[in-house]
């Protein structure tokens with residue numbers, strides 16, 4: 001069980017570090033360039049596999065600050081918990097290639113590439129602060145073609161903040177986004193997160209994706225619920241690409257300046273196999289945005305059985321693109337969308353202080369669709385529904401007692 005640490009400046013010259021070096025959180029500390037990394041498992045024992053801490057290299061280098069790599073079969077690996085760490089890096093931050101990983105209460109910052117790049121059996125990211133990332137804050141790739149399917153374990157990204165991306169416009173920078181779930185990523189939930197003050201080149205959130213080459217079923221049964229997207233600039237807030245049964249429900253999008261809020265495209269050009277099957281956009285608040293082309297855009301032939309309804313859409317323009325054709329907001333019901341939508345202001349409690357809870361007279365109250373287990377609670381953890389039904393947006397109205 002080699003446990004290695006690379007001396008700063010030379011990632012090819014790994015020196016062995018004895019396993020007993022890790023006996024508890026914060027007990028192994030390695031200075032690397034500007035940053036420091038603390039590594040420990042939750043029970044204080046060393047992980048059962050190999051850890052490498054590599055030098056960062058520099059802009060465009062392939063070095064990663066921290067890599068958890070696989071046993072030979074590539075499927076099972078250690079159960080690693082990173083808890084309360086500050087991780088600052090140059091290229092990728094955490095590069096996880098196997099096992100089960102929990103990243104909790106960490107601050108990850110300053111990557112040229114991804115802050116957290118994961119392809120593993122289970123990933124849980126909770127209560128973390130991601131900022132100043134040059135590609136993705138979190139990039140999750142599913143199993144690659146030819147490998148046996150991994151067991152579906154609960155996987156989620158919950159309660160995190162994503163803010164202040166870094167759009168460098170430099171060679172080699174593939175695209176800035178906060179969370180990208182692609183390459184067959186399956187059965188993940190992104191919830192109770194705040195995406196704020198970001199300039200992106202690839203949307204804030206990608207369900208499916210094209211950057212892994214673009215294939216059918218890029219994202220499968222992914223759910224984004226009870227999130228807030230505020231002050232996002234770039235082409236999109238949310239991209240569906242090659243998705244299957246992916247859901248964008250009970251979110252708030254506000255104060256964004258984008259080409260399209262939701263873009264539903266093929267994962268690869270005109271390839272019909274990479275369309276989106278049954279994309280769902282339900283019970284969101286899309287309020288007070290500046291939209292260049294369309295609020296929701298579905299490319300021609302890019303989706304089958306799309307569901308878009310029960311959204312509050314106001315002060316964000318009136319134009320949609322459905323199956324490649326421009327459609328005005330009021331004409332959506334004739335196209336099978338938004339028969340139950342609302343076009344009035346949501347009447348938030350104190351939006352200037354980023355308090356987006358509905359007030360007692362808000363039209364969102366009990367106006368959403370019953371979402372059942374898809375959205376069982378709200379951003380505060382309050383069970384849904386309260387009162388007579390599901391509320392639209394990330395918060396359920398709870399009357400003051």
Ligand SMILES: [Ca+2]
Nearest residue numbers: 366386387389
């Ligand atoms: Ca309600």
